[in-house]
Amino acid sequence: MQEIELKFQIPPAARALLAEALRDATSTSTRLRARYFDTDDRLLARAAFALRLRQEGEGWVQTLKGRGDGLMVRLEHNAPLGTASGDEAPALSLERHAGTPAGVALIALLARAGRTPADLALQFSTDITRTHAEVQAEGAVVELALDVGQIEGGGQTLPVWEIEFELVSGPAEGLLSLAYLWTEAFGLWLDVRSKAERGDRLARGVTQGEVPAPVSVDAGQPWPRQVAAALAPVLALVGEVAEELASPAQRVALAQALGTLAATLRAGVLVQPQAVGAADTVSALAGLVFDTAIWRRAGTQALWFNLLEWSLPGVG
Template sequence: MSGMQEIELKFQIPEGALEAVRAEFTRLNAGQNTDLRLRASYFDTPDRRLAAARMALRVRQEGEDWVQTLKAGGSNTMMRLEDNQPAQEPAHGQPIRADLGRHAGTPAQEALERVLSWSMAQDPQGHGTGLIELYGTDITRTRALVTVGKGTLFEGEVELALDLGQIHSGSLSVPVRELEIESVSGHPMAVILAGRDWVARHGLWLDTQTKAHRGDRLAREAAALLAPTAAAPDQAEPAVHTTLAHPAKVKSGSTMDEAWRAGVETCLEHITGNLSELGNAPTSTPALAYQLRLGLRRLRALGRLWAHTPWALPASSLDKATTLTRQLGYWRDQEALAWLPEKLLAAGSPARPLPSPTPPPGLPADVVALARSALATELCLDVFATLLAPERPADAPHADLLPWLNARLTRWAARCARHAHGLAKLPDTELHQLRKRGKRLRLAAAIYAPLWSDKAFRRHDRALQSVLTGLGRVQDEVVAQAWYAQLAQQEPQAQFACEWLQGRRKSLRKKAQRSAQRWLKRRSPW
């Protein structure tokens, strides 16, 4: 959109760490006051066209200066595009207004015309677009410049910005307590290095949500308060926003490096979007936790797909993703099996709550705590770091993307097919392995779905999903039986549940087998 691209990361500061962070800024600035008051008004149409396009338009007072800025998402959540233009202070007593003509002759003009159906020739200032102020911010920013990675390949100067204040809309407000780290000069990896340092020392957690995202959510809540019984459809949306899985932005002519980067970027966006939403949520929601777990599984599938190539993801990063997946799985299994006690009671079992499984090591208190954990932030920083690495050397083994990918997925599918033929007779452990391989195949293929016929891909994907759903029901009840078997060692009456679950296994396996037979007849798109 613009000739200017920011490379930055933002972190939330736990309330208990704020004083230590403030003290560090005082030390970095040698005790001198570098505070700058930033007051901004954010504009959008009533139906949120800019927000839907991942854009934000603001007019901000920065000390004595006024600046109008249009921001938009970049190739990943570490990179953002922006266009800054000087603005005038409004006349005394007049409201702040956005003037779209300030972006004349820039790529921002083209973006605004496209998203707002605006014509500069017919409406030079954009007053006919219906832009209104939806929310505002009042921030005190403290800056400090530091050099990171001195004497290394990744040396660079970064600006640290401590933002304290609030976002407000109507009668509502939420506090702002953030640290932004932006690349000024040198290697952009310096941003990652600085982020790791502050996370390790102060317990900060990564948040890829912009102030505009938080402000838009607050504006919806404020509007709903004003008209709780007749809220517009867009105002009645849930307070949380899930980031869904999207395929990589690839085409048939993409290179191996382009496809790898596009795959990593779509996985990273999926993970960071839901991590940030969970981290800012007062309580966890199953939809967010599900999408976060799915994002982690997609990243792990991508890691397996590119293993043993010059684009292999670091094993340490994949280990972190595995740990987080297992921790989320602890809560997921209990939610998925919440129906079981009532069914057992109806079948004649004594009333008994679902047994509590043994939690995995290092389990956070809840899903929100997991989203704010150092492990989750470290994983995201690791993946960002892989994207900042240079393109693979020219002497890396060359392969055309599509033949390589087709061959890889064909091998995976063939291995699944060999076991699927005899699915009904497989031991539970091997059935579980088949399900894991099938999920890996489905997730990896979905990332690169644009490379194949859409119709053929969807048919194959639906057939494979049906198999995995059937296998998932079997595995859920295998897990539940193990819980009740452990409980039966202390409470013999729990043996009833074990026998009841075992009695259902054959029927569930047959259903999965029928789905597998249909999938085996389906031709793959690759």
């Protein structure tokens, strides 16, 4: 299963209004308490996997998520485990994901590292109230999920207040259109960092993520794939800058990734005539990596939406 979603941080001034707007969309609320597992040396986190047991209402679900395209798509497999017995979590078992793309990828990862499922241990937990509703947009059905709560790990807590837009059915363009309307209305800013990434840092007592390796874009691929490849490392870093957590090395890496993205966009002028203008904007942003506010502005969010749409298969 591939999950197509976008996640955004919500400015404090807009939180009450956004919550009210979601309640008007015939929403329901669910308390989600989750426990995340990894090896002591963070093998899963370093490979962008997340493995959790989550209590949803009266039942438990074991979920494995893996890296997708780094933009909107992630591998995911959910294994419902039935009714919970109090607060006691069921035992973890990777057999529940056997034969799925995510499960196969995780077993291969453990094998390459000489590790076994027995090396997996609880690292951090989350306690989230999710208010969610399904909305129709341009031929698509999209689930909106407002997550409010906290992440706990390493003796510390981190507040969570974010909203996700997940494609239930129909074209991804419908998800992008709906998410853009809410972004304009409430000043949202795109953040591809997962709760698992943030929880892993909390458990380790660090605030900054790692510097991603430079990306080489294959010019032989279709242009939308080139855009996706060049955009992924940019989006991986802009959340850090917007939240004022980025290290100088991360900001330099962001400038370099923006340069690669600009070159990729200019190469696609025959596919998308507006790409040259977007490339100029991206180049200008490369000189503003030490400016925190620019990464939360509406114009920057509009740019990401354009690039995400151009990265979809079938463009051009």
